[in-house]
Amino acid sequence: MSGLPWFIGKRILQAIVTLFILITLLFFMFRILPGDPTTMFVDAALPVEAREAVLAQFGLDKPLHEQYWLYMKNFIQGDFGMSFTSREPVMDVIGHYILPTVFLMGSTILLAVIVAIVLGALTAWYRGTKFEAIVVSIALFFRSAPIFWIGMVALALLSHRLNLFPIGGMYDPGKDTSSFFGTYFNLEFIHHLLLPSIVGAAYYVANPMLVMRSSMIEIMEDDFIELSRAKGLKERHVIFRHAVRNSLLPVVTEIALLVGFAIGGQVLLEVVFNWPGIGRLIVDSIQRNDYPVAQATFFLMGVIVIFLNLVSDILYGYLDPRVSYK
Amino acid sequence: MEGNRLVKLLLKDKLGLIGVALMIFFIALAVFAPLIITHDPQTQNYSSDGKLLNMAPPSSEHILGTTKMGRDVFSQVVAGTRVALVVGFTCALMVTVIGTVIALLAGYFGGWVDDFLMRATDIIYGIPFLPFVMIMVAVLGPSIWNIIIAIVLIMWRTTTRVIRSEVLSIKQRTFIQAAKLNGASSLRIVFRHVAPNVIPLALVFGSLAMGQAIVTEASISFLGYGDPMLISWGKILYDAYIAHAITEAWWWVIPPGLAITLLVMSGFFVSRSLEEILNPRLRR
Numbered sequence: 200m201s202g203l204p205w206f207i208g209k210r211i212l213q214a215i216v217t218l219f220i221l222i223t224l225l226f227f228m229f230r231i232l233p234g235d236p237t238t239m240f241v242d243a244a245l246p247v248e249a250r251e252a253v254l255a256q257f258g259l260d261k262p263l264h265e266q267y268w269l270y271m272k273n274f275i276q277g278d279f280g281m282s283f284t285s286r287e288p289v290m291d292v293i294g295h296y297i298l299p300t301v302f303l304m305g306s307t308i309l310l311a312v313i314v315a316i317v318l319g320a321l322t323a324w325y326r327g328t329k330f331e332a333i334v335v336s337i338a339l340f341f342r343s344a345p346i347f348w349i350g351m352v353a354l355a356l357l358s359h360r361l362n363l364f365p366i367g368g369m370y371d372p373g374k375d376t377s378s379f380f381g382t383y384f385n386l387e388f389i390h391h392l393l394l395p396s397i398v399g400a401a402y403y404v405a406n407p408m409l410v411m412r413s414s415m416i417e418i419m420e421d422d423f424i425e426l427s428r429a430k431g432l433k434e435r436h437v438i439f440r441h442a443v444r445n446s447l448l449p450v451v452t453e454i455a456l457l458v459g460f461a462i463g464g465q466v467l468l469e470v471v472f473n474w475p476g477i478g479r480l481i482v483d484s485i486q487r488n489d490y491p492v493a494q495a496t497f498f499l500m501g502v503i504v505i506f507l508n509l510v511s512d513i514l515y516g517y518l519d520p521r522v523s524y525k
Numbered sequence: 526m527e528g529n530r531l532v533k534l535l536l537k538d539k540l541g542l543i544g545v546a547l548m549i550f551f552i553a554l555a556v557f558a559p560l561i562i563t564h565d566p567q568t569q570n571y572s573s574d575g576k577l578l579n580m581a582p583p584s585s586e587h588i589l590g591t592t593k594m595g596r597d598v599f600s601q602v603v604a605g606t607r608v609a610l611v612v613g614f615t616c617a618l619m620v621t622v623i624g625t626v627i628a629l630l631a632g633y634f635g636g637w638v639d640d641f642l643m644r645a646t647d648i649i650y651g652i653p654f655l656p657f658v659m660i661m662v663a664v665l666g667p668s669i670w671n672i673i674i675a676i677v678l679i680m681w682r683t684t685t686r687v688i689r690s691e692v693l694s695i696k697q698r699t700f701i702q703a704a705k706l707n708g709a710s711s712l713r714i715v716f717r718h719v720a721p722n723v724i725p726l727a728l729v730f731g732s733l734a735m736g737q738a739i740v741t742e743a744s745i746s747f748l749g750y751g752d753p754m755l756i757s758w759g760k761i762l763y764d765a766y767i768a769h770a771i772t773e774a775w776w777w778v779i780p781p782g783l784a785i786t787l788l789v790m791s792g793f794f795v796s797r798s799l800e801e802i803l804n805p806r807l808r809r
Contacts, residue, residue, distance in 0.1 A: 213644070213647060214651075216644075216648075217647060217648045217651040218651070220648050220651075221648075221651055221652065224652075228660060228661070228664060229664075339790060339793055339794075340786065340790065342793070343736065343740075343785075343786045343787075343789035343790040343792075343793055344782065344785070344786040344789075345740055345743050345744060345747070345759070345762075345782060345785050345786070346744075347744065347747050347762070347766075348762060348778075348781075348782035348785065348786075349782075351762070351765075351766060351771045351778055351782075352771070352778065352779070352782070354771060355771040355772055355775070355778070359771070359772045459653075460654075462653045462654075462655070462656070463653060463654050463655030463656070463744070464655075466655055466656060466659075466748075467655075467744055467747070467748075470747075470748065471766075481656055481659070482659070482748055485659060485660065485663045486749070493660065496656075497653065497656050497657075497660060500653040500656055501651055501652060501653055503653075504650075504651055504652070504653050505651040508647075508650055508651065
């Protein structure tokens, strides 16, 4: 059997297997912790009866293999327990933090991709010139620099010194955040979103830009580009109408990989910019020994990465007819 | 390609030369650190009238100023070079060896061996890197070796994927067929005939791995999980961040960050230059 549906089916199956193994890994990671594992899952401050109730709920009084199945069942049902610090269900806690991350990550990636496509195309077109050398060097500089350091310097320079941007957070203190539109769709939010997005984008732009550049260089050697030029079309027209369009394919796959890769950078970005997202949540929860929240957040990030790897694989197979599905 | 020729071509390339020069600079800094530092990096310094030098700006005595605790920034940054290089080189070496061996076995033997190893690689690709290292270090305790182990556990995946496809194509070449006909054992073919041909490509990814490992260690230290016994560049930045130094003491924030950037960039340069040597089509 072969063909696209078979290929997609197989990849989805693999993703599910990966997910199961990720849960298993989490199960063991949080149980090899030194000391009594129950203290990791049950708040030490709870009274004895409440403590026993929680132990029973998570089956921590049962043998390890039974614990494992219960753990699996709870995870699949989306029951990650209660947060030690806020005493809310973990899912509710994550619910508060997910949207800010989606907005920040979305705008970062969008900005990075647009800039990458434009600069990738231009550096390919003007290859061998000073312009290309400068753009590639700057992109590599930002790709090499630690994202949190760029964030710190940007805050010092642009926020503290020049007062162009807020010094972090999602809105000014005292903001009413009860309504969704009031929180996310106003100038104040965008103003806060801008600097972390620019810093994040500066970090991510190099990879898709270099992919775009190589792809453009390959396309530009094709006969049809020569032909368009020979027809007397304007240079700009040739670049954007013909070369760029045909070079976008590998960039699309790169984007999905980029988002998976961006999760780590997101953690640092959110810490430096005091952004209330899941990246900062995982750091805070580990620091406060809030293990239920930490492992659920880690699991969620794993789900995002696995899903995007899947998307990137399928897109790659779907968009590039040279790939054979086996 | 022979090692000697590879090095020669690398030094001929402008990017490669800058990368190698930067790397040698940092290695020299690390080796001669005890001779270069002007103060003990952990000692608190006081001015002549007995006051703690709290974030004192650069002067002839402290060429990169002092930290909030009155420690000499220049000496801390120089001392941090050692940690960065140990992390960078150890991780790069381990990642390259582990990644290449897995790729050789998977690519050469094919069948269920390949299936099993590649599915394992896919699984590792599903793990969010930085959060994983953070949790591992929180679990195992913040020591530099735990950080290195956690980094290596994830990072071999890239090398394996790339080297495996290279092994698949080398496997088809005539000299491998000839070795087979001569009756060489499989393991001998893999490690004596296939392996030397993938080493240059492994180096491309090894130099990238060096940079990535250094940034990851810095990030972990910045998040507060660094080895408390060591002065690393990430830890210096963490201290500066905690002390809100970004607005007052640029001399405390700029040097360690710049050092990380330059060292990581040198890895990029060497890697890109090696890649162009191996694949001349990428040349301008």
